[in-house]
Structures are given as C-alpha cells and as structure tokens.
Amino acid sequence: MVNSALERLAGEHCEIIFLKVNVDKFEEVMTEYNVTILPSVKFMKSGKIVAEIDSAGETVISRMRSRFINH
Secondary structure, X not given: OHHHHHHHHHHHOOOOOOOOOOOOOOHXXXXXXXXXXXXXXXXXXXXXXXXXXXXXXXXXXXXXXXXHHOO
C-alpha cells in the first residue's frame, strides 16, 4: 500500500526525490535515520528530517506531501 502510494506520487511530482532503500543491504541507513519499523517514510528538506511517517496509508502520505510541496 505504501509503495504504490509513493510510486504514484513520484510519477506526479518530478520536483520531489523519492528513494527506496533496501535496509537488508544497507543496515547503516536504518541506524543513521533511526528506523524502527517498516515501512518508514522520512520527509527531508535541506538534509534534515522535517517529518516522519511509520506504516502510513496513502491518505496520510498525500497530506504530508501537500504540506511540504507548498513550502
């Protein structure tokens, strides 16, 4: 559900960079960004995390995207 929501948003918003990380291969990313549950979505601006969503559905992700795309 989260993957399909993010894939759809990525197709709609070329000005946003979407990254998917395989935490089995890159465990250090999980540690660095304090990921404790999967899926986990981090919204970053200027290299800093400005919001986080853990196990969120498409509606929540879409609202968060709207919040940051307008600022």
